[in-house]
Amino acid sequence: MQLVIFDVDGTLVDSQALIVAAQREAFAACGLVAPTRERSLSIVGLSLREAFTALVGPLGPVEELAEAYRQAFGRLRADPACEEPLFPGIEGMIRRLAAEPDILLGIATGKSRKGVAHLVDRHGWDRVFTTIQTADDSPSKPDPGMLLAALAETGLGPADAVMIGDTTFDMLMARAAGIRPIGVSWGYHPVPALWEAGAETVIDDVEHLAPLIGLRQPAGAAAHG
Ligand SMILES: [Mg+2]
Structure with a gap:
């Protein structure tokens, strides 16, 4: 076996359209500049807290970003432009x-x-x-x-x-x-x-x-x- x-x-x-869009919304919701597409995709695969820690550092608003991302992701998943x-x-x-x-x-x-x-x-x-x-x-x-x-x-x-x-x-x-x-x-x-x-x-x-x-x-x- x-x-x-x-x-x-x-x-x-291929979830990149959805992931990048949800990250952009999360960063905007927290009043931050979103990372480049390349950087956004570099953290795919990590769990949310680790992913946002990698993007903004341990002193950044990691929890707020993760929560905003979860909300954006759930909403965007229904958007045909963000098909996976x-x-x-x-x-x-x-x-x-x-x-x-x-x-x-x-x-x-x-x-x-x-x-x-x-x-x-x-x-x-x-x-x-x-x-x-x-x-x-x-x-x-x-x-x-x-x-x-x-x-x-x-x-x-x-x-x-x-x-x-x-x-x-x-x-x-x-x-x-x-x-x-x-x-x-x-x-x-x-x-x-x-x-x-x-x-x-x-x-x-x-x-x-x-x-x-x-x-x-x-x-x-x-x-x-
Ligand atoms: Mg992967």
Whole structure:
């Protein structure tokens, strides 16, 4: 049995429009100048308090920003301009992995439980993920807490798990838990940073995940190389 754990933002869903817009509103609500888009995206994956501490420092209005962000995020999620599309190939890969008898799926995210529930509901993913670890239950990435909880919940050891994510926080968290860290290039952190943070490999197409976790090519795929 193998546990395949996914990060959400920047790995499964492209949530940058929503995240950047919600950060802008939060900073405006607190009378502060919003960070650049690049800087906004650099903290995606951290839990809210850690994210805003990274942006304004520990002496800044971290709690006020986090609260304003939560409110803005909830409101903006209903805005079609802030849609959170799945990255290419994700839907198919999730369905394929979910159908494998020897694979369990998990989520480890800086999103709230509510945010993940919204996502699961929207994509019809109920019963797809065996373990869901969120910012509400564990310390922020890169603390290994979420992954240790996922292992405990599924009864598997670190050697039986992989963590797939787009940020250095995911790679560091996986290393700290003794789990294989697999980076993805389509998210919010630069690829060299993922290697530096200990990525075992970095994939640029979700299809490349299959051989890494020992799955055979689906019938018909071989002809295309
Ligand atoms: Mg991410």
